[in-house]
Amino acid sequence: MQRRTWGAVACAVAALWATGAQAQANYPNQPITLLVPYAAGGTTDVLARALANSMGKLLKQSVIVENRPGAGGSMGVVEMLKTKPDGYKLTLTPVGIFRQPYLQKTPYDPIRDVTYIASFATYDFILGVSATAPHKTLKDLVDYAKKNPGAIDYGTPGKYSGNQVAMVLLGKAVGTEFVHVPFKGDAENVNALLAGHIKSSVSTNSIMTFIESGKVRPLAIASEQRSPAFPNLPTFKEQGYDVVVPSPLGVGGPKGLPQPIVEKLDAAVKAALQDPDFQRVVKNYGIRTDYRDAKTYTEFARTTFAGEKALVQSMGLND
Known part of the structure; x- marks a missing residue:
């Protein structure tokens, strides 16, 4: 009786293995x-x-x-x-x-x-400001932030994102704090910048069209080297700030x-x-x-x- 029971179990296990193997072979079928x-x-x-x-x-x-x-x-x-x-x-x-x-x-x-x-x-993570902002360079923004602590806020697509990491690193490097304003995504983030609700934004490559149209002025990119898509945009490191966020x-x-x-x-x-x-x-x-x-x-x-x-x-x- 026990042998028959174990035999049945073994057959069931073998059938399951065969079914699983067949499903993997046919993947994907939905x-x-x-x-x-x-x-x-x-x-x-x-x-x-x-x-x-x-x-x-x-x-x-x-x-x-x-x-x-x-x-x-x-x-x-x-x-x-x-x-x-x-x-x-x-x-x-x-x-x-x-x-x-x-x-x-x-x-x-x-x-x-x-x-x-x-x-x-x-x-890439790109720090940008509105084209109408007074800050022409990253140094301009940093100098203003140091003289006016808490006056420069920045949007990102979420708390603890790589976008935020870039600005926390920048703040620590220059000894000041930038105020974080998290959004649900890049679209909301960039729209808030264009509407004047925030003074700066750290966005990913979706900001490219706004840079090309002249609505956003990019100040720095948080990569090790310049991006081929933004050949004229210097990295944070080039400008003296050790901010690299892969x-x-x-x-x-x-x-x-x-x-x-x-x-x-x-x-x-x-x-x-x-x-x-x-x-x-x-x-x-x-x-x-x-x-x-x-x-x-x-x-x-x-x-x-x-x-x-x-x-x-x-x-x-x-x-």
Whole structure:
């Protein structure tokens, strides 16, 4: 009797393995959801929709974008906690998800609870003011802020974002404080600047069109070197301020995502970067592609998560 029972169990387990293997082989056979942890209309949203479109063509399934703004860009990762590891719900994984656990209690562990699939782009943080503002250079803005503490505020697409990190670093470098005004996304942030509600803004590449139209005066970019999209815009470092904030962006899934599915999605991300439609969006927004495969991106996640603790402590973001 016991032998028959164990035999039945073994057959059931074998059937489950066979079913799982077949599902992985047929993946994907239904639409995939890609969560974007920012509001619609910003650079990340536009880039995600371009990536989703290109991946969909390659995977021969629709990749549907859902916006989940809030919590410093970590809402997508939070959603992974209750997502089946079948590859049909994924999320963008901004660098901020590695910072959040050191700032506040989070329900997720960015290493334990996420399967990292690939990174695909990096965008820049650009400090800008209205074209009508009196500050012509970064030095002008800094000098005014030092003489008038608390008088210069700046908008960002969210608290604890890389945008905020850039200005906290600048404030510490020059010995003054800039007042942070968080919004739900880049679109609201830039609109507030244009409407005169804030004196400055740290935006990603979505500000490019406003710079080209002459509505926004860029003062500095928080990259290691000048961006090809903004060749005349000096970095903070060039102007004497040690402010560099790298921001690669990738795709992740829930923990336990089977390796064959990871490999298919990784290959789709890599191939999508060569799609002319995706390249057109990247060029229009001045975004740089930045591909890391699953193994390299996973190692990046581990290293970055470990390093964020010291960054948060040194900046006093969690004070």
